[in-house]
Amino acid sequence: MKILYYDCFSGISGDMNLGAMLDLGINPSYLLEELKKIRIDSYEIRISRDKRRGISGTRFEVFIPPESSPRHSRNYPEITLLIQESELSERAKELSLLIFMKIAEAEARIHDCPLEEIHFHEVGAIDSILDIVGAAVCLDYLQVDRVLSSSVEVGGGVVRCAHGILPVPAPATTEILKGIPIKYGGVPFETTTPTGAAILAATVNAFTDKVNFTPQKIGYGIGQRDAEIPNVLRVFLGESEGDLEEGVTEEDAWLVECNLDDMNPELYEAVMEALFEKGALDVYLTPILMKKSRPAVTLSVICSGDRKRDMEEVIWYQTTTFGLRSSRISKAMLKREFAEVKTQYGPVSMKYAVFRGRRIKSKPEYEDCKRLAMENGVGIKEIMDLLSAGITET
Structure with missing residues (x-):
């Protein structure tokens, strides 16, 4: 099985991702020709070698010539139409639209308005459109069977954007990363942008720091900042130790559990129904004996990452437990x-x-x-x- 693994020890941005993909071996000429299929204003792309803390890699930069018209915000329907009318492959279009959808949904929730009313500022700019479409083009080119990622470093401090000065991670980034494991405060600046977060949220099959595959190629995408932690995105392309059997799929999930020894058993059914209504994948009770030989049950809930908080809320409100334990599991x-x-x-x-x-x-x-x-x-x-x-x- 062909694996692509994102090692986000220093976060991820759109330009770092494209730098890493090129460093991995994607032909720059191929990427540039594909990007020309998006009909947007004049721009210049610069691809160069660079270093961060002694690690060399590829840097991808987009420049807007001074004589070109100034950048303007675009709404979600405009960007969707721009991609749909392009001559990109159907797979690249699908991935591009999915990544933009992740950002649009996050912005709509934050600003409490319909998708059609969302106007992108940073993300509507030429460089961000190229970063997102470029990410889709590269994934389409690689044709991997499975995309994995480490937990994601988001940085710290504050960031300046169209809405003013905001805490890191920015609200849009935070919304997109719901259900995704993050690390915070590695450096005093933003390391994961909304674009980078959306690329992961839309394309990664599972997030794990425990990897089991054989690397064959490694690429480094160089970021714009310099700090004690190298501002670099590392990606691996490799083969898993053993392919999944035909007809078997595997995905990450969460197991949320608690022990109940002081609750009326007549209430169990209502709790289970409430958990299923909130999106639980499975709910079950296991008889156990606790200290002093007290009979009790373990309530176990399996759910996806984006439903974990909902499961916890049901358990807090509808059971007698004072504590929960959670662990990430793999489902086949x-x-x-x-x-x-x-x-x-x-x-x-x-x-x-x-x-x-x-x-x-x-x-x-x-x-x-x-x-x-x-x-x-x-x-x-x-x-x-x-x-x-x-x-x-x-």
Whole structure:
């Protein structure tokens, strides 16, 4: 499996990302020709070798000639149209739009307004458009199977932008990085920009500081600042030790748990329903014995990173626990297919697990079986037995 790994020990920005991609081996001529497919104002791109704290790499810079018209803000529909009307590949368009969507959604939440009303300032500028489209072009070119990233250094201090002086990380960056592990205060300036954050949020499959692959190429993208920590983005291109089996997908998730020994068991069902309504992937109870042989249960919740806070809020409000424990886990899942099966009592939705190109197990939808059992005055087991035996109507 071909892996791209972002090592964001000093953050990430759009220009650092393109510098790292070029340093990794992407042909500069190819990138420049692809960027010309975006019809925007005059600009000049400078690609050079540079160093930060003894680490050499590639620097990508965009310059706007003085004689060109001044930069102006663009709204989200304008940028979307600009990308859609270009001659970029469909994959590059899709990735570009996805990255811009991450920023637009963050800005809309911060300013409490519809996407269509969002006017980009820094992100609407020529250099940021080129950074985002360039990121999409490079990922399309590399054709990796999986994109991974380390936790992200965001820096510290304050940053000046169109809205004035703001704390680091800027509100847009913070919003985009929700659910993503960050490190704070490594240097007294901004190391991760909204553009860099959006590239990660839109393209990374999993965030982890524990890597297990064989590096084959390494690239360094040089940033604009200089500090004790090198202002450099490092990227690795390599192969994983073993490909995932056909039909198996893997993703990061969170496991949130607490022990309950003083709660009325009649309330468990309501808590579980509330967690599922908030987006939990799985919720389960495990009987345990605590000190002094007190019977209790462990409430376990599996969720995605962007739902973790919602899960915690439900548990704080609706259980008696005073503490939680959380850990990042990896989920491996079989590919699933769905089909409707007709029985003598009515149709039932069936879920099939696919492995190595064939269906290896199946499960009827419980709610369908329950509904048909009630409608026909039979037991749920009778309907499930029919399906297990393969007795269906043609």
